[in-house]
Amino acid sequence: MKPTRALDLTANVLIAAVVAWIATRWAYSTFPPISVIAGASLYPVAALEAVLGFVIRARVGDERIGDGPRQLHPITVARAVALAKASAQVGSLAGGVWLGFLVWVYPQRSSLHAASSDTPGAIVGLIAGAALVAAALWLEYCCRAPSEPPDESATA
Structure with missing residues (x-):
């Protein structure tokens, strides 16, 4: 399994932001308060x-990954990686939606009272999406297998 690519997450953010901006521009008057x-x-x-x-990082560092008692099962680590990869995608999409919403709402604050009251929620949502991406990438990083030391030569 390969690490999550920053390009994929960036594309998610940009596509979701454009779609959210278009939807917000078109239907903002029907949105509930944020x-x-x-x-x-x-x-x-x-x-x-x-x-x-x-x-997981502590368990990997202490070499407590395995099938025995007081060890973290390798399948649990694989599930954590799957969770991290999915969460990175969700966080980037959610962050993009909040970004697109914020790009439309923020300039409207002076003319629309609703836009002014929706802005803090959009900012909090954008930061939450970024926090989820950061946490997911951290979890994915922590689940990496430790590097193996080089084998000693047979003649030594």
């Missing part, structure tokens, strides 16, 4: 993944 809590929904997942990354 609260700060709506934007903060990804923070608990990001925190959980960051903590999981530290736990």
